[in-house]
Amino acid sequence: MAAEPHTALSVRGVTRTFGGLVAVDDMSFELAEHEVLGLIGPNGSGKTTMINLISGALKASRGEIVLFGENVVGESAHAIARRGVARTFQLVRMLESMSVMENVETGGVFGHARRWGAELRDHARHNIARVGLAGKEDEPVGALTYIDQKRVELARALAADPRLLLLDEWLAGLNPTELQTGIELVEDLRSEGRTIVIVEHVMDAIRSLCDRCVVMNSGAVIADGTPREVLADDAVIAAYLGDAHV
Amino acid sequence: MTGTEKTGLAVGAAIFLAAAFVPLLSGGYGLSLAVTVVMYAVLTTSWTLFSGPTHYISLATAAFFGLGMYTVAALIDVFPYPVLLVMATAVGAVLAALIGLATLRLSGVYFVIFTLGLAEMVRQLVTWVQTTMGTSSGLVVLTGIDEPMIYWQLLALAAAVYLASWRIGRSRLGFALRIIGGDEVVARHSGINTAHAKIALFVISGSVAALTGAILAPRWTYVEPVIAFSPMLSFLVVIMALLGGVHRLWGPLLGVIPFTFLWDLVTATFPNQTALMLGLCFLLIVYIIPNGFAGLIENLIRRRPLLAG
Ligand SMILES: Nc1ncnc2c1ncn2[C@@H]1O[C@H](COP(=O)(O)OP(=O)(O)OP(=O)(O)O)[C@@H](O)[C@H]1O
Ligand SMILES: [Mg+2]
Numbered sequence: 031m032a033a034e035p036h037t038a039l040s041v042r043g044v045t046r047t048f049g050g051l052v053a054v055d056d057m058s059f060e061l062a063e064h065e066v067l068g069l070i071g072p073n074g075s076g077k078t079t080m081i082n083l084i085s086g087a088l089k090a091s092r093g094e095i096v097l098f099g100e101n102v103v104g105e106s107a108h109a110i111a112r113r114g115v116a117r118t119f120q121l122v123r124m125l126e127s128m129s130v131m132e133n134v135e136t137g138g139v140f141g142h143a144r145r146w147g148a149e150l151r152d153h154a155r156h157n158i159a160r161v162g163l164a165g166k167e168d169e170p171v172g173a174l175t176y177i178d179q180k181r182v183e184l185a186r187a188l189a190a191d192p193r194l195l196l197l198d199e200w201l202a203g204l205n206p207t208e209l210q211t212g213i214e215l216v217e218d219l220r221s222e223g224r225t226i227v228i229v230e231h232v233m234d235a236i237r238s239l240c241d242r243c244v245v246m247n248s249g250a251v252i253a254d255g256t257p258r259e260v261l262a263d264d265a266v267i268a269a270y271l272g273d274a275h276v
Numbered sequence: 277m278t279g280t281e282k283t284g285l286a287v288g289a290a291i292f293l294a295a296a297f298v299p300l301l302s303g304g305y306g307l308s309l310a311v312t313v314v315m316y317a318v319l320t321t322s323w324t325l326f327s328g329p330t331h332y333i334s335l336a337t338a339a340f341f342g343l344g345m346y347t348v349a350a351l352i353d354v355f356p357y358p359v360l361l362v363m364a365t366a367v368g369a370v371l372a373a374l375i376g377l378a379t380l381r382l383s384g385v386y387f388v389i390f391t392l393g394l395a396e397m398v399r400q401l402v403t404w405v406q407t408t409m410g411t412s413s414g415l416v417v418l419t420g421i422d423e424p425m426i427y428w429q430l431l432a433l434a435a436a437v438y439l440a441s442w443r444i445g446r447s448r449l450g451f452a453l454r455i456i457g458g459d460e461v462v463a464r465h466s467g468i469n470t471a472h473a474k475i476a477l478f479v480i481s482g483s484v485a486a487l488t489g490a491i492l493a494p495r496w497t498y499v500e501p502v503i504a505f506s507p508m509l510s511f512l513v514v515i516m517a518l519l520g521g522v523h524r525l526w527g528p529l530l531g532v533i534p535f536t537f538l539w540d541l542v543t544a545t546f547p548n549q550t551a552l553m554l555g556l557c558f559l560l561i562v563y564i565i566p567n568g569f570a571g572l573i574e575n576l577i578r579r580r581p582l583l584a585g
Contacts, residue, residue: 087461125459136451139452141466142467146448
């Protein structure tokens with residue numbers, strides 16, 4: 031199973047069922063290092079489940095997930111996080127009783143870069159600043175607006191110095207101005223050469239941010255290519271609009 | 277170390293030094309109350325070490341405490357006392373690790389029920405073994421260890437527990453536990469082995485409770501399951517910790533001191549209604565001061581910034 035050295039993630043024939051429901055059905059795709067991959071598809075097509083499988087929140091029923099050359103299927107979430115995988119959640123998850131600072135520090139202590147003390151604080155402060163929250167370090171996260179909580183989540187993921195970053199609808203629920211800011215932020219990450227999987231419904235974001243797109247429908251891959259290619263694909267259009275429109 | 281930490285350490289050391297003189301100034305009833313206060317200080321502080329940040333309420337304190345006490349009572353004629361203290365601590369650690377492994381997948385209310393049920397099971401088991409294998413309902417503990425010596429041992433243990441808790445609170449492990457208490461999913465995806473972290477703290481907490489039971493064994497010349505494994509002990513520990521406040525290291529102590537005196541009064545006045553009184557105290561505390569005395573004090577300080585400065 032000699033994966034190419036530049037392959038960050040390789041999903042091979044992965045299936046996940048919930049009782050009788052096949053949420054992810056024999057999925058396969060690859061992600062090269064420094065690549066930004068869009069994972070798109072209609073509601074309920076299995077995108078979040080795929081993210082949960084990669085990050086170890088769920089175990090695959092079948093198939094292989096190869097991270098940086100090693101099969102990690104069956105590994106628990108904390109072990110995968112220690113391999114350098116960081117994520118955000120579709121529904122924001124804040125540590126309510128903690129400050130912005132502590133929420134972000136959480137990312138930097140237990141992952142593959144294990145920081146502590148002054149180094150951790152500097153690192154957290156740096157990541158808080160880069161998501162645009164400088165000055166709010168000591169605020170309780172409960173007092174923040176929705177977009178600011180999303181920023182905290184991104185900063186927490188970045189504090190882990192991720193080798194692979196998984197963003198599950200990080201841009202959802204933002205107003206147009208915030209969306210623009212959000213896209214610029216991810217654009218920045220992309221230009222740093224980070225390896226990212228973006229789950230997104232906002233088409234503008236997908237066009238401007240992704241090198242490649244994998245389109246899912248009912249748990250399976252229905253298209254894989256550049257954003258321009260897949261968005262012009264008949265099967266993709268049918269999946270999004272319903273077969274009647276084709 | 278920051279300035280406030282140094283002050284805290286100095287104040288703590290002064291309190292311990294002063295407390296060490298209690299047996300020289302007071303005997304009998306006074307000393308007996310002091311032993312109870314220090315015993316609960318140790319039990320609540322070590323309970324809080326695990327249950328404070330994780331919000332996993334353990335009702336198994338009596339099981340650890342009782343096993344520790346029984347280790348000493350059963351083997352006092354076989355091994356020297358210091359060896360028994362080590363053995364009791366190990367027994368507590370093993371039991372805690374087993375409970376931890378068994379309850380990894382349980383959360384919230386299931387953990388509470390499990391620990392309560394387990395403590396009861398251990399008690400029944402010891403009672404059964406005692407009545408079928410032994411010739412009496414209890415064990416005779418005859419040692420040369422008197423009340424002042426028990427007190428000093430407990431005080432030394434308390435000092436160790438406070439220092440250890442303080443160190444853990446500032447460590448990665450302490451931070452991990454707080455994150456687990458906040459959101460276990462976030463904890464796992466941040467790279468925390470939540471199972472290891474929880475078991476590690478529960479083992480520390482359980483072995484301290486067992487050691488406390490072992491130190492107290494010589495206090496009674498005759499040890500019975502009713503004394504050693506009293507479920508009341510588990511509840512009292514929870515109540516005192518909540519009364520004091522579990523968000524601060526010094527919180528539980530603020531609950532222990534007044535409650536020990538109050539409880540002494542209550543049990544003397546209503547010797548047959550202790551369970552009812554315990555329930556009432558619990559309701560009052562949870563409703564009136566949900567964050568304990570420590571929370572009250574901190575709110576007061578926050579409202580009067582002059583005092584805080
Ligand atoms: N833990 C679970 N238990 C049972 N069914 C689940 C679970 N998680 C997801 N599913 C089901 O799997 C299917 C795929 O869900 P998933 O959340 O992965 O979709 P999605 O593509 O992320 O959708 P959306 O765009 O709405 O976020 C859905 O039918 C969902 O109900
Ligand atoms: Mg989703």
